[in-house]
Amino acid sequence: MDFIDEQGFRANVGIILTDGRGQVLIAGRRGRTGWQFPQGGVRHDESVEAAMYRELKEEIGLLPEDVGLIGVTRDWLRYRLPEKYVQRQRLPVCIGQKQRWFLLNLIADPAKVRFDLSAQPEFDRHKWVDYWRPVKEVIYFKRRVYVCALTELGPLAFPESGPPPPPAWWPRRWQSESQEP
Numbered sequence: 001m002d003f004i005d006e007q008g009f010r011a012n013v014g015i016i017l018t019d020g021r022g023q024v025l026i027a028g029r030r031g032r033t034g035w036q037f038p039q040g041g042v043r044h045d046e047s048v049e050a051a052m053y054r055e056l057k058e059e060i061g062l063l064p065e066d067v068g069l070i071g072v073t074r075d076w077l078r079y080r081l082p083e084k085y086v087q088r089q090r091l092p093v094c095i096g097q098k099q100r101w102f103l104l105n106l107i108a109d110p111a112k113v114r115f116d117l118s119a120q121p122e123f124d125r126h127k128w129v130d131y132w133r134p135v136k137e138v139i140y141f142k143r144r145v146y147v148c149a150l151t152e153l154g155p156l157a158f159p160e161s162g163p164p165p166p167p168a169w170w171p172r173r174w175q176s177e178s179q180e181p
Helices: 048-060 133-137 140-157 172-179
Strands: 009-018 023-029 039-041 067-072 077-080 096-106 123-130
Touching: 009 048, 009 140, 023 048, 023 133, 039 048, 048 067, 048 096, 048 123, 067 140, 077 140, 096 140, 123 133, 133 140, 140 172
Parallel strands: 009 096
Antiparallel strands: 009 023, 009 039, 023 123, 067 096, 077 096
16 A cells, blocks of 8 residues: 555655666556656555665566665655546545655666566566656656756766756756756
8 A cells, every 4th residue: 555645645756777878767658658767656664765676676677786776866756646637536535746766777787677577567668768858758747856856866877977958848947947956
């Protein structure tokens, strides 16, 4: 059972997996056209780090020894679900997610990524993309959280040069967010 707080936000972890060469892994939703970072709920009885490692294995088949933990966001990042996605018949009502984002470096062979370790796999494909590309690929209501997570963790992903500049296709409102330390 996932943890939903008193405000209606489901506790969740997000995983940004880098290949160490500036690319990150995004996965394709099974039976759909959408792409996103691996993510999943935090159970009542587990820490956010334990949830991240559980989701890493369930969603993309990797174990703790397959990755190096580079960093985690300082605080929860939140997004609200559009009203059409809020399931009011389920209690407690979930109005959105609060997420802690983890930046990991893949140590293992990329061929270890797999989607068949859970009874109902969430993903059926993956691709490695440029650092900012997931913002364009993810469903619209998660984009701001992706900007915030990638911006906060970018200096850790690119310790020598800093993250690449935001792409030209970004709306102006994101430009200032991507410049925050």
